[in-house]
Amino acid sequence: MAAPALTNQQFRLAARPVGLPKDSDWEFHSEPVRDPADGEILVQVLYLSLDPAMRGWMNEGKSYIAPVGIGEVMRAGGIGRVIASKSPAFSAGDLVSGSVGVQRYWTGAANDRSAALRKIDPAVAPLPAHLNALGMPGMTAYFGLLEVGMPKPGETVVVSGAAGAVGQTVGQVAKHKGCRVVGIAGGKEKCDFVVRELGFDACIDYKNGTVKEGLKAHCPQGVDIYFDNVGGEILDAVLARINLKARIIICGAISQYNNTTPVKGPANYLSLLINRARMEGIVVFDYADRYSVGVSEMARWMKEGSLKTREDIVQGLENFPDALLMLFEGRNFGKLILQVAPE
Amino acid sequence: MAAPALTNQQFRLAARPVGLPKDSDWEFHSEPVRDPADGEILVQVLYLSLDPAMRGWMNEGKSYIAPVGIGEVMRAGGIGRVIASKSPAFSAGDLVSGSVGVQRYWTGAANDRSAALRKIDPAVAPLPAHLNALGMPGMTAYFGLLEVGMPKPGETVVVSGAAGAVGQTVGQVAKHKGCRVVGIAGGKEKCDFVVRELGFDACIDYKNGTVKEGLKAHCPQGVDIYFDNVGGEILDAVLARINLKARIIICGAISQYNNTTPVKGPANYLSLLINRARMEGIVVFDYADRYSVGVSEMARWMKEGSLKTREDIVQGLENFPDALLMLFEGRNFGKLILQVAPE
Secondary structure, three states, X not given: OOOOOOEEEEEEEOOOOOOOOOHHHEEEEEEEOOOOOOOEEEEEEEEEEOOOHHHHHOOOOOOOOXXXXXXXXXXXXXXXXXXXXXXXXXXXXXXXXXXXXXXXXXXXXXXXXXXXXXXXXXXXOOHHHHHXXXXXXXXXXXXXXXXXXXXXXXXXXXXXXXXXXXXXXXHHHHHHOOOEEEEEEOOHHHHHHHHHHOOOOEEEEOOOOOHHHHHHHHOOOOEEEEEEOOOHHHHHHHHOOEEEEEEEEEOOOHHHOOOOOOOOOXXXXXXXXXXXXXXXXXXXXXXXXXXXXXHHHHHHHHHHOOOOOOXXXXXXXXXXXXXXXXXXXXXXXXXXXXXXXXX | OOOOOOEEEEEEEOOOOOOOOOHHHEEEEEXXXXXXXXXXXXXXXXXXXXXXXXXXXXXXXXXXXXXXXXXOEOOOEEEEEEEEEOOOOOOOOOEEEEEOXXXXXXXXXXXXXXOOXXXXXXXXXXXXXXXXXXXXXXXXXXXXXXXXXXXXXXXXXXXXXXXXXXXXXXXXXXXXXXXXXXXXXXXXXXXXXXXXXXXXXXXXXXXXXXXXXXXXXXXXXXXXXXXXXXXXXXHHHHHOOEEEEEEEEEOOOHHHOOOOOOOOOXXXXXXXXXXXXXXXXXXXXXXXXXXXXXXXXHHHHHHHOOOOOOEEEEEOHHHHHHHHHHHXXXXXXXEEEEEOOOO
16 A cells, blocks of 8 residues: 655754754754554654753753764654554554654554554543653653652652653652652742643742742651653752652752753762762653553553643644744743644 | 870861861860760771762752761761770770761760661771771772662773762772773873773773863763763763763762852753662661671672772871862872871
């Protein structure tokens, strides 16, 4: 079966950004969709996941994953529908999740390792949730908290970016494990959401008062686990309140990703010494062989109503450059997703 | 048995230092030695251990141990001889190790918890070694490396302050565990010592060339374990070279202890994320119930000649203020000890 005649549109990386990515860092490119060859499939992209980590992929230099090359399609995870298949692994109509890139169509080998496509079941949860709690952010939250944080009932867990994709799930998983959960988020609306909708015990609005005071008020027993998505001054404020044998999970540092000056290291890191505490990085890919465990437990919680998700869905591939900036300006409310085509 | 009429001399903390401790931060105090009451002993101090951690004890604020109070005798570990005892636990003539303070004589309960006196056996090693490899620095090195670092044969271990009390033992224990060991020290003499005398594989002279270049040259396989005694720019340089799943042991940060500006946090801490690496603090007291394990293994190595120690012994209690500064100016060569009285 040949694919229909279609035009692909892509955002390619035109230049390595200095600070926040600007329009000239992107090339909007059109080209005909390529028919799948033997063993290949053609996927129409429906949703793209926009994540803070994407900023890191745009930089040169050694990291946990190769940088996106200049002229290459920007890397992004997403969900799509198989519209043509020359592989026994997928059939037309299948819904798949994987690294499809910022474009309308993806053509490639069904078993392409960097795309890592897998079928998803729309009956389990709405498609956007497969990019949220049941996708990379959810897996990051689940395995980062449980494997690195090792929460025990009664412990106090603090999570920054609490209304964001990873943060919202971290807090809810921690509640499932019997912890006191305090979020940190920007603005009253987000704070109200994580407390009232997601069931966090408290939320500190970093835009209204200091995090230091908030921690003092809401973590009277100190902090046992801190799941850090933001870095910067908030990390330092939490370091000053950690308990003996605390665990700090370094998941991200969105406050530092667009720096044009050097990253601000945590001046209070000697609190690790005083408290015999640990700071450890997490990259979700390390848990790939156990995603199914996380997905099935979280899908069950979602069904039971004890795990909620919130997505912030922006329409239109052409809005990608601005949508990405929403993350760094805190303008998204919930997991940020770009809808490229109707379901 | 009453104690003989003796005069004690002490260094008391007169003021909390700003930056390097200066003479006016100390009060040199004389008072009659107090006779031991029932259950008490009188100890003549022979050697005092001078350690970077002492600078931290002089600061106000929460730490792993209460600060020394203004007007109190400066805290210090040391070795002394019991010269009068009204306790069945010790006899006159016993040699003891414990927190005796910067003074000539210590009188107190034989079971005083903060002094934590224990008998030592001079047949096992010369007395100064009981403040070095067989004392707190040795225990710090032994348990910090083994319990937090978890070295595996073939791994690369880097240690800063390599010629110092903790560093010299860290490197030799790591060699015993089959690791490649690279020291960082200041000056050719110290570097030659750790390589030629202690058997390190290499040593980077931070006063001659950059640590970055040294690490590149001497750690071609990257760094699996970094035992940090210094903090600052050296910590950042090592962070840039760590391997996947590296362990960074935060033992101290001598470069930062006398800062009058905020501590320099490690700007490269996101290398922990990229490499799923861990940074963890260690305080030796946590291993107190297992010191005997460390002491006996290290005493055996010393006897076999496979663990060497070097002490830098300064004479005279009255020289305490200047001797302490040697640590922060890198003027000591080996474990710094103040001899207060002849053996």
